[in-house]
Amino acid sequence: MFKLSINGTQHDVDVEEDTPVLWVLRDVLGMTGTKFGCGIAQCGACTVHLDGTPVRSCQLAVGDVGDMAITTIEGIGATPAGAKVQKAWMELQVAQCGYCQSGQVMAAAALLAQTPTPSDADIDAALAGNICRCGTYVRIREGVKHAAALT
Ligand code: FES
Numbered sequence: 770m771f772k773l774s775i776n777g778t779q780h781d782v783d784v785e786e787d788t789p790v791l792w793v794l795r796d797v798l799g800m801t802g803t804k805f806g807c808g809i810a811q812c813g814a815c816t817v818h819l820d821g822t823p824v825r826s827c828q829l830a831v832g833d834v835g836d837m838a839i840t841t842i843e844g845i846g847a848t849p850a851g852a853k854v855q856k857a858w859m860e861l862q863v864a865q866c867g868y869c870q871s872g873q874v875m876a877a878a879a880l881l882a883q884t885p886t887p888s889d890a891d892i893d894a895a896l897a898g899n900i901c902r903c904g905t906y907v908r909i910r911e912g913v914k915h916a917a918a919l920t
């Protein structure tokens with residue numbers, strides 16, 4: 770049994786210690802906002818925050834989480850940076866099919882929490898690991914800049 774802090778709520782989950790957090794979120798807790806893309810840390814669709822740092826939940830074993838706080842796309846809007854990113858995403862209609870977008874939003878929110886006014890290079894570096902098959906990269910970059918300009 771593991772105790773996980775997810776979006777400020779404690780959850781008891783009865784899984785093996787090597788179960789990836791992505792499986793716990795989606796299959797055990799029914800939090801399906803975090804997506805399964807590749808399963809091998811290559812696409813970023815499964816990005817969540819661990820104590821504010823973006824991580825690939827498909828490669829994060831539940832036994833390695835400990836007391837660290839998990840934030841998912843369901844909870845990121847409660848953070849200042851996450852709220853700005855979600856607002857900007859809506860205003861600019863960044864998403865196309867949407868499949869990669871929760872991971873993109875999580876990466877963008879982590880960037881803005883650390884770097885409130887990122888350069889193009891900062892944005893490219895922060896989002897380089899998040900793949901979008903629809904090719905929304907230009908709108909993602911504009912979305913991050915728009916979010917940074919929101920007060
Ligand atoms: S599903 Fe985790 S990085 Fe692709």
Ligand code: FES
Nearest residue numbers: 866867901902903
């Ligand atoms: S919006 Fe479709 S994969 Fe990114």
